[in-house]
Amino acid sequence: MAKLSANKVNLFYGDNHALKDVTLKMDANTVTAFIGPSGCGKSTFLRLFNRMNDLIPHVRIEGDIVVDGEDIYSKEVSVDLLRKNIGMVFQKPNPFPKSIFENVAYGMRVNGIRDKHYINERVETSLKQASLWTEVKDKLKKSAFELSGGQQQRLCIARALAIEPSVVLMDEPTSALDPLATHKIEELVFNLKADYTIVIVTHNMQQAARVSDKTAFFYLGELIEYDDTNNIFTKPREITTQNYITGRFG
Amino acid sequence: MRRLRKIIEKIVEGVLAMSAAITSITVLLIIIFLFDEGLSIFSKKPVDDDTVIAVNSSNPVSKLTGLQIKDIFDQKITNWKQIGGKNDSIKLFRLDEAGTTFTEQQMGSNFERLAICVDSYVVRTPGVLLYFSSKYIPKDFHGKRIEIANITPYSFLMGKQWFPTAQPVAQLGVLPLILGTLWVTLGAILFALPFGLATAIFMAEIANHKVRNYLKPVVELLAGIPSVVYGFFGLIVIVPAVQKIFNLPVGESGLAGSIVLGIMALPTIITISEDALRTTPRALKEASLALGASHWQTIRRVIVPYASSGITAAIILGIGRAIGETMAVLMVTGNAAVIPHSYFEPLRTIPATIAAELGEAAYGGLHFKALFALGCILFIMTFIINLIFEFIAKKKKY
Numbered sequence: 206m207a208k209l210s211a212n213k214v215n216l217f218y219g220d221n222h223a224l225k226d227v228t229l230k231m232d233a234n235t236v237t238a239f240i241g242p243s244g245c246g247k248s249t250f251l252r253l254f255n256r257m258n259d260l261i262p263h264v265r266i267e268g269d270i271v272v273d274g275e276d277i278y279s280k281e282v283s284v285d286l287l288r289k290n291i292g293m294v295f296q297k298p299n300p301f302p303k304s305i306f307e308n309v310a311y312g313m314r315v316n317g318i319r320d321k322h323y324i325n326e327r328v329e330t331s332l333k334q335a336s337l338w339t340e341v342k343d344k345l346k347k348s349a350f351e352l353s354g355g356q357q358q359r360l361c362i363a364r365a366l367a368i369e370p371s372v373v374l375m376d377e378p379t380s381a382l383d384p385l386a387t388h389k390i391e392e393l394v395f396n397l398k399a400d401y402t403i404v405i406v407t408h409n410m411q412q413a414a415r416v417s418d419k420t421a422f423f424y425l426g427e428l429i430e431y432d433d434t435n436n437i438f439t440k441p442r443e444i445t446t447q448n449y450i451t452g453r454f455g
Numbered sequence: 456m457r458r459l460r461k462i463i464e465k466i467v468e469g470v471l472a473m474s475a476a477i478t479s480i481t482v483l484l485i486i487i488f489l490f491d492e493g494l495s496i497f498s499k500k501p502v503d504d505d506t507v508i509a510v511n512s513s514n515p516v517s518k519l520t521g522l523q524i525k526d527i528f529d530q531k532i533t534n535w536k537q538i539g540g541k542n543d544s545i546k547l548f549r550l551d552e553a554g555t556t557f558t559e560q561q562m563g564s565n566f567e568r569l570a571i572c573v574d575s576y577v578v579r580t581p582g583v584l585l586y587f588s589s590k591y592i593p594k595d596f597h598g599k600r601i602e603i604a605n606i607t608p609y610s611f612l613m614g615k616q617w618f619p620t621a622q623p624v625a626q627l628g629v630l631p632l633i634l635g636t637l638w639v640t641l642g643a644i645l646f647a648l649p650f651g652l653a654t655a656i657f658m659a660e661i662a663n664h665k666v667r668n669y670l671k672p673v674v675e676l677l678a679g680i681p682s683v684v685y686g687f688f689g690l691i692v693i694v695p696a697v698q699k700i701f702n703l704p705v706g707e708s709g710l711a712g713s714i715v716l717g718i719m720a721l722p723t724i725i726t727i728s729e730d731a732l733r734t735t736p737r738a739l740k741e742a743s744l745a746l747g748a749s750h751w752q753t754i755r756r757v758i759v760p761y762a763s764s765g766i767t768a769a770i771i772l773g774i775g776r777a778i779g780e781t782m783a784v785l786m787v788t789g790n791a792a793v794i795p796h797s798y799f800e801p802l803r804t805i806p807a808t809i810a811a812e813l814g815e816a817a818y819g820g821l822h823f824k825a826l827f828a829l830g831c832i833l834f835i836m837t838f839i840i841n842l843i844f845e846f847i848a849k850k851k852k853y
Binding site: 289295302361364368 | 736739740741742743744746748752756757761
């Protein structure tokens with residue numbers, strides 16, 4: 206059974222038809238990349254899986270979004286619990302104006318975990334998973350804003366991992382970072398695949414080629430092509446895909 | 456053409472610079488005037504300038520304080536040895552006593568010989584304390600004039616009695632007024648903060664567009680109501696309500712003042728806190744929600760802490776609004792210049808005192824200067840509040 210799936214999803218921002226009949230299945234413990242030009246709907250599609258689009262007024266969604274066999278837009282689903290299971294990393298690093306430790310502990314605290322020992326342990330594990338531990342272990346009480354941009358983004362990843370989600374959504378996580386920091390995040394994504402299902406939206410096609418198992422190409426709200434990453438980049442079936450990945454537009 | 460435009464631009468620049476200069480000079484002049492008038496009280500004596508206080512020339516006492524004179528008049532001090540003189544009872548001699556001591560014949564029908572009578576009385580009475588208008592003191596006076604101590608900053612700030620027109624000596628202790636001001640301001644903030652913050656959070660985070668668009672003008676309207684209307688409302692509605700609910704002898708009290716001032720500070724607190732809450736970046740809210748936090752948890756743990764410096768600034772400005780408010784407090788606090796012990800007693804604030812008393816204070820007199828000195832104290836208080844506001848507003852975020 207697919208970990209994440211979308212069936213004939215349509216999304217409207219007021220009158221704007223932003224996603225058109227998108228159907229897609231993603232397996233557990235894989236990395237899926239969403240690529241496409243700006244405004245093609247890839248981020249909007251990603252944000253359906255943790256219902257972040259709910260925050261925007263005048264959004265209408267049709268079709269089914271299924272996680273672990275459950276329709277997450279049905280009335281019985283608790284949005285808070287869903288988001289606990291599906292972590293998210295944003296385009297720009299967005300640590301809270303709190304200490305490094307409190308940033309990572311935040312998700313546990315809001316989910317009612319009080320056990321200090323457990324929290325300490327999870328913070329350490331998550332920071333290690335995000336390969337940030339050695340850099341910050343001596344300054345956990347310092348403000349998260351003292352970290353560099355790349356460190357902040359890895360902190361945000363650690364923050365997402367701390368509540369043990371099974372899926373991590375990444376919305377252009379490296380677009381605000383320099384190449385070195387980008388490389389670190391990509392390495393991280395590769396390592397995290399063993400334990401998590403990862404969906405990554407990216408502008409950077411090399412990045413998609415490097416980190417993902419499967420790639421979905423979006424254009425003007427439609428899913429044009431979805432296949433193994435290798436196939437997409439070497440022998441795309443659609444002419445639009447080919448034009449995009451060879452840099453003729455975008 | 457180009458030349459002409461350049462000249463016009465220069466003129467406009469000049470006009471702008473001049474406006475700025477005039478504004479600064481005006482502000483400076485007002486402050487200098489205020490402090491010049493206010494501080495001159497410390498070179499004044501608490502008795503009228505044309506009053507002479509004197510003793511027999513054999514009396515060793517040569518200086519008295521205002522308080523000692525008051526105590527002598529109140530007969531708390533009756534013997535010279537209590538204030539460093541010989542063991543002799545104090546014989547107070549005022550115009551009243553003159554009327555009973557001398558016959559009309561002695562004084563003359565138009566009091567033309569009163570000065571001579573006074574002089575001879577002082578000479579023949581060792582224990583006399585003369586308190587007389589200077590126009591009945593002869594030029595070759597044979598008594599010893601008593602020096603009255605100037606008003607000191609300490610007695611002014613720490614004095615507990617405010618009777619600026621009292622005879623024989625004015626009691627100028629502003630402590631009750633300062634405490635009254637602080638007391639009613641504190642009450643106003645305690646009242647306005649929970650309401651204001653709750654409304655701000657509701658408007659910024661919970662209310663939908665429609666409700667907010669309706670609520671915001673209402674709050675702003677609240678800021679536009681003249682303070683005398685608030686005072687009138689307080690007098691007619693809040694004062695009787697307070698009296699009834701707490702079963703007080705009078706409703707005019709610190710509590711009534713606090714409620715009225717609290718209502719007046721609400722718009723400031725609401726608008727500024729709401730703006731601060733709204734500046735919370737969307738990214739932070741989303742980060743919190745994406746971690747499974749509920750909307751309320753996000754408000755409590757992310758949005759309010761992020762806006763805390765703005766909220767603090769709102770409180771400080773609300774205090775600033777309340778501390779200088781005059782009309783409304785004048786109308787509802789009862790204006791008793793006593794040190795307040797509870798919110799159910801009448802009290803009096805600095806601005807209310809100035810407004811109520813300036814009209815009857817003689818120009819340039821002691822009372823007049825005392826009111827200016829009160830103005831200085833108020834200015835310093837609001838200045839400190841503004842400094843704190845600047846400090847908080849500029850403080851770096853975590």
